[in-house]
Amino acid sequence: MSFDTHMTTYIVIAAVVILAAYGVLIYNQLVALKHGVARSWANIDVLLKQRHDELPKLVESCRQYMRYEQETLERVMKARSAVSTAQSKGDIPALGQAEGQLRAGLMQLFAVVEAYPELKANETFQHLQARVTGLENDIADRRELYNESVNVNNVRIEQFPDLIVARMFGFGGHPLLEFATEEKTDPSLRTLFG
Helix, strand or coil, X not given: CCHHHHHHHHHHHHHHHHHHHHHHHHHHHHHHHHHHHHHHHHHHHHHHHHHHHHHHHHHHHHHCCCCCCHHHHHHHHHHHHHHHHHHHHCCHHHHHHHHHHHHHHHHHHHHHHCCCHHHHXXXXXXXXXXXXXXXXXXXXXXXXXXXXXXHXXXXXXXXXXXXXXXXXXXXXXXXXXXXXXXXXXXXXXHHHHC
C-alpha cells in the first residue's frame, strides 16, 4: 500500500471518529434538555399539588360566611378538579385551560369576599389567602421557567444538525403551558384586599 492510501484511510477514520464524537455530544445535550423540561415540570407539579390541598380549606373557610355564594365556591372546586385531572394525565394544553378557569374562579371568589368583612378579618382565611397567593406567584414563576425550557428544547430539536440526532433517537417537542388570554392575570389578593 502506498502512502496516499494510508493517509486516505486515516483521514476517513478520523472523519468518522469526529462525526461520531459530535453525534454523541449532540445526543448528550438533547438528553440534558429533555431532563431540564422534566425537572421544570416537576417544579410546577409540586406547587399544583400544594395548591390543590389548600383550595378545599380556603373554600370551606369561605363557605362558613358566604351562604349565598355557593355557585362561586362550586366553580372554584370544579376548576380545581379539572386541573387535577389534566395534571394527572400530563395533558399540558388541558391543564392550561383548566388553570385559566381556576384563576378566573379565584378572582371571582376574592372579589365576592369583599362583601363579607367578617370573612376578610378571619385569621384562618387570611392565612389561606396568603398561602394561595404565594403558590399562585410561585406557579407563575415556574411556568415561565418551564416554558423557557420547552422553548430551548423545541428549537434545538428543529435545528440542523441536531434534528438528525433528535429524529434518530426519538427526541420530541413538548407543549407550552399557556393560559387563555383573558385569564392570564394571576389573582392578586394583595390588590383585592390591600
